[in-house]
Amino acid sequence: MSNPEPLLEGERCDSAWCEIRRSGIHGRGLFATRDIPKGTCIIEYIGEKLGKEESNRRGWERIDFAKKTGDAAVYIFTLNDDFDIDGNVPWNAARLINHSCAPNCEAYIDNDAIWIGALRKIKKGEELYYNYGFDLESYEDHPCLCGSKKCVGYIAGEEFWPKLKKKLAAKTKTSKARSRKS
Numbered sequence: 001m002s003n004p005e006p007l008l009e010g011e012r013c014d015s016a017w018c019e020i021r022r023s024g025i026h027g028r029g030l031f032a033t034r035d036i037p038k039g040t041c042i043i044e045y046i047g048e049k050l051g052k053e054e055s056n057r058r059g060w061e062r063i064d065f066a067k068k069t070g071d072a073a074v075y076i077f078t079l080n081d082d083f084d085i086d087g088n089v090p091w092n093a094a095r096l097i098n099h100s101c102a103p104n105c106e107a108y109i110d111n112d113a114i115w116i117g118a119l120r121k122i123k124k125g126e127e128l129y130y131n132y133g134f135d136l137e138s139y140e141d142h143p144c145l146c147g148s149k150k151c152v153g154y155i156a157g158e159e160f161w162p163k164l165k166k167k168l169a170a171k172t173k174t175s176k177a178r179s180r181k182s
């Protein structure tokens with residue numbers, strides 16, 4: 001059964017493939033309203049086009065805010081060498097897609113636009129996820145709640161997982177050593 005969340009002011013979901021619902025992971029999310037074939041361009045990640053200087057300024061501002069509030073949302077995507085997209089606007093429903101370590105979608109750039117596409121066949125009613133692809137700079141501020149079997153515990157791009165796993169293993173050793181001493 002479709003059970004869309006009421007939209008906030010200025011919100012839209014321009015894709016026929018999905019709608020906004022309450023997520024089991026975090027806040028609201030996007031859910032498939034019909035079976036989605038693998039490879040489908042599901043929804044465009046739209047927003048304000050920013051030059052790099054303004055983009056960096058906003059990025060740091062939000063990182064500071066995230067540290068204070070624990071809100072991991074940054075929403076700024078690299079578009080090309082000159083511009084980024086700030087998706088933190090109500091008309092960008094794709095900003096609500098949650099991160100997962102075992103995602104069913106991916107974000108990619110096509111013709112200077114950012115799209116969320118289906119990595120595999122997605123069944124009607126499934127929540128949509130992609131990997132946010134964060135680096136490890138402040139991974140401890142971004143714990144992952146995806147609950148998948150593959151979950152590495154933090155929001156990080158898959159290319160960073162080997163390094164992340166090493167860091168986490170080293171941490172466990174240190175805390176074990178500490179508890180042995182006490």
Ligand SMILES: [Zn+2]
Nearest residue numbers: 101144146151
């Ligand atoms: Zn996870």
